[in-house]
Amino acid sequence: MPLMHVASANRMRSMKPDAQRAQVYLALIGGADGIIWWIWPPCRADNWATIKLLAAEMRKLSPVLTEPPAPTKVRWEPAALRDTVQVRAIQRNDITFLLAANAVETAATVQIKLPASAKPRAPGWFENRVMQITGGAFSDRFEGYDRHVYEIHGQWPTSEEITLQIKLDQPGREDPVHRAAPLEDELLLDPGCESDLYWSFDSTDAVPQVxxxxxxxxxxxxxxxxxxxxxxxxxxxxxxxxxxxxxxxxxxxxxxxxxxxxxxxxxxxxxxxxxxxxxxxxxxxxxxxxxxxxxxxxxxxxxxxxxxxxxxxxxxxxxxxxxxxxxxxxxxASDRCRNMIVDGGFEGPTAQPGSPRWWFDRYGLTSAGQIGGPDALWGLDRSEHYQGKQCLRMTNPLTDIGPADAHPVAEQRLAPGLVLHQGRSYVFSFYLKGDRPDLALSAFAGSWYSYHQFKATDGWQRYSFPYTPENDETQPFVRVDLLGQGKVWLDEVQFEEGTEPTECRDWEE
Ligand SMILES: [Ca+2]
Ligand SMILES: [Ca+2]
Known part of the structure; x- marks a missing residue:
């Protein structure tokens, strides 16, 4: 039965090109007969370029990939690393192609032992290099989510095992998303997990010794x-x-x-x-x-x-x-922080290069590759800002307002669990600058029921919109839509209780 892999990603967490490439190669190694990309991810320039590269690689590989399916026997050493580097062998004429991919983010050095001898030179496809096989084995490096395709001049019965001896790198440490503020009051006891007094181990529902x-x-x-x-x-x-x-x-x-x-x-x-x-x-x-x-x-x-x-x-x-x-x-969130928006000043951590965490472009698919790349239509801008070092830039290249969602937006869903209460006053505010006078925009101030159309000017100006919910709003969000053709810069976005906007304070994650 043909197996079609549908490559997709969660909209909330876009996929970087290396993971996207591993996703496709792991599907091919798993025996997929075809790849379909779902609506994700043409909005990101690097994902769009990666689709192009992957399509070209699969085109070159198609005579190999269309060989009748046959099993690949693999032994991992140590066995505990069997979910890391994956491999599939495909025989074609007198050659064995090995498709290999690292399924995890940690880099590995892998010794690949073939069950039969092969000619010493094994070209590595798409990488312009040649592997040297000695005694039926060779060693290679797999960065996180890396892939390699080897052309091995030798063959063996499919019942025989390929051995992967894997040595993972030390895992390293990422930058934090939350940095403790000087006056921040930590609520957890022993947050550094130093004592059994505060952290108890519970395996009552687990099999003993397991x-x-x-x-x-x-x-x-x-x-x-x-x-x-x-x-x-x-x-x-x-x-x-x-x-x-x-x-x-x-x-x-x-x-x-x-x-x-x-x-x-x-x-x-x-x-x-x-x-x-x-x-x-x-x-x-x-x-x-x-x-x-x-x-x-x-x-x-x-x-x-x-x-x-x-x-x-x-x-x-x-x-x-x-x-x-x-x-x-x-x-x-400190008492001083009235702002219910996280990173309203666009100074915080990024989700992807150039793309702020917590903020989404949502349906603003004005064109493929609008996020990232040299002329990104949506993303962080370091040349303009109202406050701090950067702001969010949105560009609408369309001359007239197209389909309802075909324009850039900046959206944030407010903290899960947050309720905007019936009859209470809230106010949404932000600073915005256009590249021309009379730019058409709209804003949602907390809810679909609070919709406002407005015009921007070509200088920084603060805009604010009040909202008093008629019913409790349990899934609040804010959004700024750029409807007309042009470019805007957005900074110091705040959503707070009250009728008048106060000085913008960032709520850091
Ligand atoms: Ca510790
Ligand atoms: Ca800023």
């Missing part, structure tokens, strides 16, 4: 230790809950922590805040990437009208392997 904790002094972010758990078999789950803390009503919080996972077989692990009933606060749940660097996972959320208890939890749901977590944080 999930266990260990003091791991070698792998940590801070202090002497991290939270460490290991699963050696198919038990249920292993969790580390921290101590309970009280969350105030109607309050915005930032929550997260550092973690790292090395696991095989349906690996699943996450961190989240839990309520006393054992329920997960969905808005705080974050999945830990497998075989990735030490990464800080962070999010924002808001509480409703109740005072509630919550505790941080790191949970190893499934898979066999090891999990580390350290340096959690749970902080309240």
């Amino acid at each position: 999930a266990y904790k260990r003091l791991d002094e070698g792998t940590r972010m801070s202090g002497r230790r991290s939270l460490f758990s290991e699963r050696t078999g198919a038990g249920k789950s292993a969790t580390y809950p921290g101590r309970w803390v009280t969350l105030k009503p109607h309050t915005r919080y930032s929550f997260g922590g550092w973690a790292r996972l090395e696991s095989v077989g349906e690996a699943q692990a996450g961190l989240y805040l839990e309520s006393p009933s054992g329920e997960v606060r969905r808005a705080t749940e974050m999945t830990i990437s497998n075989y990735a660097p030490w990464r800080q996972y962070g999010t924002v959320f808001a509480t409703d009208e109740q005072t509630v208890l919550a505790r941080p939890v790191v949970r190893f749901h499934s898979g066999i392997g090891r999990l580390w977590a350290d340096d959690f944080f749970l902080v309240e």
Whole structure:
């Protein structure tokens, strides 16, 4: 039966070109007979260029890829790394093509041992190089999400094994998304996971000896230790809950922590805040990437009208392997910060080069490749700003207003859990500058019910729109749409309670 792989990505987390390439090669290694790209990702210039490259590579490979399917036997050494580098052998005439891809972000050095001898020279396709095979083996380097295609002049029965001896690099450490502010009040007890007094290991629902904790002094972010758990078999789950803390009503919080996972077989692990009933606060749940660097996972959320208890939890749901977590944080948006928008000044971390985290262009598909690249139609601008060092630039190249969504937008959904209350006053404000007078724009100030059309000028000016919900608004968002042809710069975006906009303050993640 033909298998068609539909390449796609979550709109909230766009895919970088290396991951996009690995996605396609892993599908081909898995036996896909065709690739379809769904509506994602033509809005990003680098994804668009990668589609072009991948299509050209597959075109060149098509005589190989259309050979009748045959199994590839692979042995991984060590076996625990069997979910990292993948390989498929395809025989064509007297050649064996090896398609190989690294499924994870951590780089690896791989010794590839063939079950038969081959001619010493093995061209590496698409990379203009030649591998040297000695004694039926050769070694190669796989960066994170890397792919290689080898043309091996030799063959063996499909029942014989290719051995991949894999050595992973040290995982490294990413830049944080949340940096503790000087006056920030940390709410968690022992956020650095240094003591058993505050973090208890819970494996009551796991098979004994299958999930266990260990003091791991070698792998940590801070202090002497991290939270460490290991699963050696198919038990249920292993969790580390921290101590309970009280969350105030109607309050915005930032929550997260550092973690790292090395696991095989349906690996699943996450961190989240839990309520006393054992329920997960969905808005705080974050999945830990497998075989990735030490990464800080962070999010924002808001509480409703109740005072509630919550505790941080790191949970190893499934898979066999090891999990580390350290340096959690749970902080309240400071009282000084009226702004319900995260990174309204566009100075914070980026989701992709040139593209701010938390902000989305949504349906602004004016043309392919509008984000990124030298003449990006949407993204961070460092040459103009009202405050700080940068702002968001949006360009609409269309001469007239096309289909309803065919224009650039800047949108942010407000913190999950945040409710705009019936009858209360809110105000949405921002600074905006156009490249010409009389630019047509519109704004949504918290809801679909608060829609405003306005004109911009060619100088920085503050615009503000009030909103008093007629009913509680449970999925609030703000959005600025550039309807007319031209270019605008947007900065200091704020959404706050009250009737008049106050000085813009950034709520940092
Ligand atoms: Ca620590
Ligand atoms: Ca700014």
